[in-house]
Amino acid sequence: MSQVFDRRTIVVLVLLAAAAILVPAMNMLAAPGSAFHLSDHLVPLLGKYLAFALLALSVDLVWGYCGILSLGHGAFFALGGYAMGMYLMRQIGARGVYANPTLPDFMVFLNWKELPWFWYGFDWFPFAMLMVLLVPGLLAFVFGWFAFRSRVTGVYLSIITQAMTFALMLAFFRNDMGFGGNNGLTDFKDILGFPIQAASTRVVLFVASAVALAGGYLLCRWIVTSKLGKVLVAVRDAESRTRFLGYRVEHYKLAVFTLSAMLAGVAGALYVPQVGIINPGEFAPANSIEVVIWVAVGGRGTLAGAILGALVVNAGKTWFTGALPELWLFALGGLFVFVTLLMPKGILGTAEEWWERARRKPKAGVAPDALPSAAE
Amino acid sequence: MSMLGKAVKGARWLAASALIAGTMAGAAQAQETIKVGILHSLSGTMAISETTLKDAMLMLIEEQNKKGGILGKKLEAVVVDPASNWPLFAEKARELISKDKVVAVFGCWTSVSRKSVLPVFKELNSILFYPVQYEGEESERNVFYTGAAPNQQAIPAVDYLAKEEGVQRWVLAGTDYVYPRTTNKILEAYLLAKGVKPEDIMINYTPFGHSDWQTIVADIKKFGSAGKKTAVVSTINGDANVPFYKELGNQGVKATDIPVVAFSVGEEELAGIDTKPLVGHLAAWNYFQSVDTPDNKAFIEKWKAFTKNDKRVTNDPMEAHVIGFNMWVKAVEKAGTTEPDKVIDSIVGIQVPNLTGGVSEMLPNHHITKPVLIGEIKDNGQFDVVWKTEGLVPGDAWSKELDGSKDLVADWKTLKCGNYNTVTKKCGGA
Amino acid sequence: MMILRDSLRALLVLLALSWASVAMAGPYEDALQKFTTDSYADTDTAIVGVASSGNPQALAVVEALRDGRLLAGAGRVVIRDASGAMTDAATGQAIAGAAPADLKPVRVNNRVRRAIEAALGSMTLMSPDAGKRLDAARAVFRSKDAAALPILDQALAQEKDATVKTILEEARAAILLSAPDISSADRIAAIGVLKARGNQDALALLSSVTGAPEVVEAAQAAAAGIRSRLELWNALQNVWYGISLGSVLLLAAIGLAITFGTMGVINMAHGEMVMIGAYTTFVVQEIIRTQMPGLFGASLFIALPLAFVVAGGIGILIERTVIRFLYGRPLETLLATWGLSLMLQQAVRSIFGPTNREVGTPAWMSGALELGGLSLTYNRIAIVIFAFGVFAALLLVMRYTSLGLFVRAVTQNRRMAGSMGIRTNRIDALAFGLGSGVAGIAGVALSQIDNVSPNLGQGYIIDSFMVVVFGGVGNLWGTLVGAMTLGIANKLLEPYAGAVLGKIVLLIAIILFIQRRPRGLFALKGRAVEA
Known part of the structure; x- marks a missing residue:
């Protein structure tokens, strides 16, 4: 158990706890205008970053520790999001523009007469939450069961995960599917009876995201430090050899892939109420590729790095799209090239390398006092 | 203890850096300007259409400043890039209103981007001017729809084809999203009511960015060779149009045989195509660059000078922004303040000249009056106006052809309601 | 009237x-x-x-x-x-x-x-x-x-x-x-004449005949005959559409078959090379339009070598500055090239503007050839011939030139090739340049049927990867068969399932197919596989 709580884990947990306390405090308690006040529009933004961080974490679990480069994790994220979106849609009830008590607006719009069967049950929160886990989990299980059993690996696996999310995107774009087509699900009103736009609800959602991220992080830590985790790393580094040693490689892969998809689903479910819309664009292959990039930027195979990467890239994106609207793609693209070329271990890996080097130097005879300057 | 201290420091740094990011752009500016937000995609799939609108807004604002701004203050444009990403639209809208404190936003193109930002504008009580033709079925207190509603584009176009070209068979081809779906639904109901037989209507949907049109164009040709005059009503969206028209040209579908009337193809889209094989195909808009009025001439000259490009074209959504912006300026001057509530109240009934020689008015349902023009494509990428409504057509927020909305009206002046049911006499749809 | x-x-x-x-x-x-x-x-x-x-x-x-x-x-x-x-x-x-x-x-x-x-x-x-x-x-x-x-x-x-x-x-x-x-x-004599014409127009005339019963009967019989004949032609026509779509896919994917298939670089910037080729065509046509309008018919032929040089040159530049540090780390090439693709898109957007640019079709590529009941448009014919031509040329280069030999040697066993005196660095750069250049000339062809906009490449990247993976990485023939199979299957499905569902069905089919043959249609055999 002590293995789970290494120093990095403690730092991550403390930071998350601090965020979960400080953000609400700075938003609700500090007077507007004071230096410590956190403006209302930043709360859902930070919450969104945390949801993305959880998604990045789920990718790092399969890619960093098991060598499965999924270019389709956005699909699991979006499915979780849709499950949450369907719950939120049902909560609107008769407050839609057409005041139909059961049918969402887009169905009235398209002359649907009754609710399709797959919308049943989503008005009940526990059921919707179950679906947040089950739908992505089931898809991952079925997909993984076929793929890993047939020993589809490497680039081939990456490309078919991409085909999967692309096919889902096309399917969800179809208005006939019953998920609102391109417009997706939007204009949500309540979650569990609380108005979704209230500042307090936002803060609660932020805290929930922080808690979910902490929980997800602990779960991942627990997995990678357990015996299962050792086998996963073995699979990553030498799949055939692991198989020859008698491990059922595909079972391990399948288990961790399914679990990761569920985590991604949770991330999606947290994302949707905070941004207020879910639409098929989330299935776009480009989104899934971006998640992989967050992980790479932060540092693959470190878990904490995935979180860091998601936060850094998304904060950068928010800032660039506002500050350099015409040129931000140069900045973002340049960042990716820079990180892959010069920081192959990502920000976290590189930073820790420097830290280690700096720590080792004093042992080689430098006085402890000189430590800060050595770090520079 | 030291661990906790570090953590607190870290968290503060995190929050502070977010704050810095948030306030950098805002703090640098003096208080003396009035800020206007521009929310158009500058990258991603929609950049192709929306970038022009950003430039048009910058020009309008610059021009207004040359006239001395409004209420004695200069205007300042705040440009952000929502990158064709719909959730990002909502996020950027929030940023513009909360952080940059803009008093009005001009933006959005796709319906989904508008749907995405709607809750934000309602919550933060700001103003959005939406300049693109759309499917209707909406009227919000905080949104002003300066583009065409279906009754200002689709129905007059169909009437023209039936009357002038004697069309009896119809292909309704569109991209699979809400605007074509609704428009086609309205048109189908309208045509059936006019006595067109169901077997004389073919409806076809294609995905976004569809690029291989061989099969569909062949199907259209086949459908069109049944002995009755056939026309295509196209609600095909942006990117997919170029390959569609190229295929039409290649397969020899001439306008004299099967005319195509489009609702999403304007000068800007045609600038990317060799239009010689397309001469005679049609488009229905509320504005064409070729309209010969002094106002329009002046506008085109200013636009070319502003973009320093002699070949830049103007189009309908640009005119919608011109009208919307001028209405907003007038409303602010009338209200004496930029405060959204006051502006929303004062803007209804405001009249400004449009570029086609008429005077457009903001209606109580937050749509405007516009002329409907039918243009035929010329070989130089421009349109020749072949038909025009007598006067201006008021935009309907709710379609009279659809079952769900035929009883609804929007009136923000007296009823203060966007979906008032005239049968039950209640606000709220039912 | x-x-x-x-x-x-x-x-x-x-x-x-x-x-x-x-x-x-x-x-x-x-x-x-x-x-x-x-x-x-x-x-x-x-x-x-x-x-x-x-x-x-x-x-x-x-x-x-x-x-x-x-x-x-x-x-x-x-x-x-x-x-x-x-x-x-x-x-x-x-x-x-x-x-x-x-x-x-x-x-x-x-x-x-x-x-x-x-x-x-x-x-x-x-x-x-x-x-x-x-x-x-x-x-x-x-x-x-x-x-x-x-x-x-x-x-x-x-x-x-x-x-x-x-x-x-x-x-x-x-x-x-x-x-x-x-x-x-x-x-009735007239019906006989039209029956002999036997195409869509004749059918339309015959099916709307009214009047004396014997005339209507004759017309209907003739119409039925034409209809069943047209059905047959229709199936052939769909196959042609499939071949033509397959050629587009082949063109889009063939450069990738070199950079990704042979060199193992997951080149997400591949689509942008295609885009650069299309923009080169645009620039060439602009110059011809203003300087020497008489040459317009030849503009595409002038654009071809230029597109190859421009895209190939940018490819070599990318290889020298970025890719060469990443060999042996294929997944990281994905990240770097993704970044590059964003930058290239934005660069083109900044230089040429975000809107579509007009690339004209020379007169000889307009119109259609009527062949029995088939209607083959000249531009599609040109693209099919061109795609096969590029394929053949590339095959010959890889097979019979020393460059091809060296490329194959380096990708199969880099160190061994190096020990044999091959300058692997130079070969890497040339091979990447070749793949990019081929993507560039594909752009010239695609400019004829698609938007020339900064988003051009994005539309082809996923399809290209599907084709290469489906055909089998590292095998040019696989790319050919993959492209044609996907193209024809897509077009045969489309009349029944519609454009969207057809594509979804095809994607699922690819996923399932990869289960059966985890290394694509034409899998490389031997030790190279495990590398």
């Missing part, structure tokens, strides 16, 4: 009667005046009036109207010829000096265009030029105007050219079938 038809009929009768008679100045000039009112209805009447006048200028007037060279205003109508010289339409006298300012081109719309076509059709049936007679016969076939019968018969009697004669006969049959008061025997 009715008025038009009646007056056209009247005019044709008149025309037939007074074919060689002296032109009368009165009606011609009256008709000309109608051009000056700027009303489509009047223009329509004017065309009919001018065409029926028998005036020697009539043909020139209608042709000028068709080409937008007929100017009118202030009671005057003037013909401007291609060189800009002016002739007064009424008197036929040349006008010296510049065009009077008050004259504007007479506007036309679809209705006027149809009237022009019909008028020209009946006026040029006797033209000495066989091509013009063919067009005229087709125009009459389309207008099906009973009044044209006498002159049609006259034309038929003189016609020597077999093709024109067939069309004339078909036009006559079409008129007989739709006109009133024609004997059943004549109509």
Whole structure:
């Protein structure tokens, strides 16, 4: 158990706890205008970053520790999001523009007469939450069961995960599917009876995201430090050899892939109420590729790095799209090239390398006092 | 203890850096300007259409400043890039209103981007001017729809084809999203009511960015060779149009045989195509660059000078922004303040000249009056106006052809309601 | 419509009667005046009036109207010829000096265009030029105007050219079938003529036949025959669409088969190389348009080598500055090239603007070839031939040149190749340049059928990867078979499932197929696989 709580884990947990306390405090308690006040529009933004961080974490679990480069994790994220979106849609009830008590607006719009069967049950929160886990989990299980059993690996696996999310995107774009087509699900009103736009609800959602991220992080830590985790790393580094040693490689892969998809689903479910819309664009292959990039930027195979990467890239994106609207793609693209070329271990890996080097130097005879300057 | 201290420091740094990011752009500016937000995609799939609108807004604002701004203050444009990403639209809208404190936003193109930002504008009580033709079925207190509603584009176009070209068979081809779906639904109901037989209507949907049109164009040709005059009503969206028209040209579908009337193809889209094989195909808009009025001439000259490009074209959504912006300026001057509530109240009934020689008015349902023009494509990428409504057509927020909305009206002046049911006499749809 | 038809009929009768008679100045000039009112209805009447006048200028007037060279205003109508010289339409006298300012081109719309076509059709049936007679016969076939019968018969009697004669006969049959008061025997004979034509137009005519029962019966039998024949052609047509889509996929993917398939670089910037090729075409055409318009027909041939050099050069630059540090880390090439692709898109957007740019189609690529019941458009034919040509060339390069040999050696075993004296660095750069250059020339072809915009490449990247992976990484033949299979399957599915569902079905099929053959259609065998 002590293995789970290494120093990095403690730092991550403390930071998350601090965020979960400080953000609400700075938003609700500090007077507007004071230096410590956190403006209302930043709360859902930070919450969104945390949801993305959880998604990045789920990718790092399969890619960093098991060598499965999924270019389709956005699909699991979006499915979780849709499950949450369907719950939120049902909560609107008769407050839609057409005041139909059961049918969402887009169905009235398209002359649907009754609710399709797959919308049943989503008005009940526990059921919707179950679906947040089950739908992505089931898809991952079925997909993984076929793929890993047939020993589809490497680039081939990456490309078919991409085909999967692309096919889902096309399917969800179809208005006939019953998920609102391109417009997706939007204009949500309540979650569990609380108005979704209230500042307090936002803060609660932020805290929930922080808690979910902490929980997800602990779960991942627990997995990678357990015996299962050792086998996963073995699979990553030498799949055939692991198989020859008698491990059922595909079972391990399948288990961790399914679990990761569920985590991604949770991330999606947290994302949707905070941004207020879910639409098929989330299935776009480009989104899934971006998640992989967050992980790479932060540092693959470190878990904490995935979180860091998601936060850094998304904060950068928010800032660039506002500050350099015409040129931000140069900045973002340049960042990716820079990180892959010069920081192959990502920000976290590189930073820790420097830290280690700096720590080792004093042992080689430098006085402890000189430590800060050595770090520079 | 030291661990906790570090953590607190870290968290503060995190929050502070977010704050810095948030306030950098805002703090640098003096208080003396009035800020206007521009929310158009500058990258991603929609950049192709929306970038022009950003430039048009910058020009309008610059021009207004040359006239001395409004209420004695200069205007300042705040440009952000929502990158064709719909959730990002909502996020950027929030940023513009909360952080940059803009008093009005001009933006959005796709319906989904508008749907995405709607809750934000309602919550933060700001103003959005939406300049693109759309499917209707909406009227919000905080949104002003300066583009065409279906009754200002689709129905007059169909009437023209039936009357002038004697069309009896119809292909309704569109991209699979809400605007074509609704428009086609309205048109189908309208045509059936006019006595067109169901077997004389073919409806076809294609995905976004569809690029291989061989099969569909062949199907259209086949459908069109049944002995009755056939026309295509196209609600095909942006990117997919170029390959569609190229295929039409290649397969020899001439306008004299099967005319195509489009609702999403304007000068800007045609600038990317060799239009010689397309001469005679049609488009229905509320504005064409070729309209010969002094106002329009002046506008085109200013636009070319502003973009320093002699070949830049103007189009309908640009005119919608011109009208919307001028209405907003007038409303602010009338209200004496930029405060959204006051502006929303004062803007209804405001009249400004449009570029086609008429005077457009903001209606109580937050749509405007516009002329409907039918243009035929010329070989130089421009349109020749072949038909025009007598006067201006008021935009309907709710379609009279659809079952769900035929009883609804929007009136923000007296009823203060966007979906008032005239049968039950209640606000709220039912 | 009715008025038009009646007056056209009247005019044709008149025309037939007074074919060689002296032109009368009165009606011609009256008709000309109608051009000056700027009303489509009047223009329509004017065309009919001018065409029926028998005036020697009539043909020139209608042709000028068709080409937008007929100017009118202030009671005057003037013909401007291609060189800009002016002739007064009424008197036929040349006008010296510049065009009077008050004259504007007479506007036309679809209705006027149809009237022009019909008028020209009946006026040029006797033209000495066989091509013009063919067009005229087709125009009459389309207008099906009973009044044209006498002159049609006259034309038929003189016609020597077999093709024109067939069309004339078909036009006559079409008129007989739709006109009133024609004997059943004549109509049944007409049905026979149209049955022989056997295409969509004939079917349309035959299925709308009404009248005597025996005629309707014959028409329906003929229609049924045509229909079943067309079904067959239809299936073939779909296969052709599939081949043509397959060629597009092949073009898009073939560069990737080198950079990704052979070199193992997950090149997300591949689509941008295609885009660069398309923009090169645009620039070449812009220069040709302004500098030497005569060369426009050859613009694509000029663009091809340039696109290869430009895209290839950028490819080599990318390889030297970024990719070469990443060999052996394929997944990281994905990240870096993704970043590069964002930057390239934005660069193009900053330089050329975000909107579509116009790339013209040379005249020789316009139009369609009718082959039995098939309609093959020239630009698609060109693309199919081009795609196979590129494929063959690439195959030869990889197989028979030393560059190809070295590339294969380096990708199979880098260290061994190095020990044998191959400069692996140089080969890497050249191979990446080759792949990028090929993507560039694909862009030249794709500029003919798609948007030339900064998003061009994004539309092809996923399909390209599917093709390469489906065919089997590292095998050019696999790419060919993969592209053709996906193209044809897509087009055969489309009529049944629709464009979207068809594509979804295909993607699922690829996923399942990879389960059966985890390394694609043509898997590389041997030790290289485990690397």
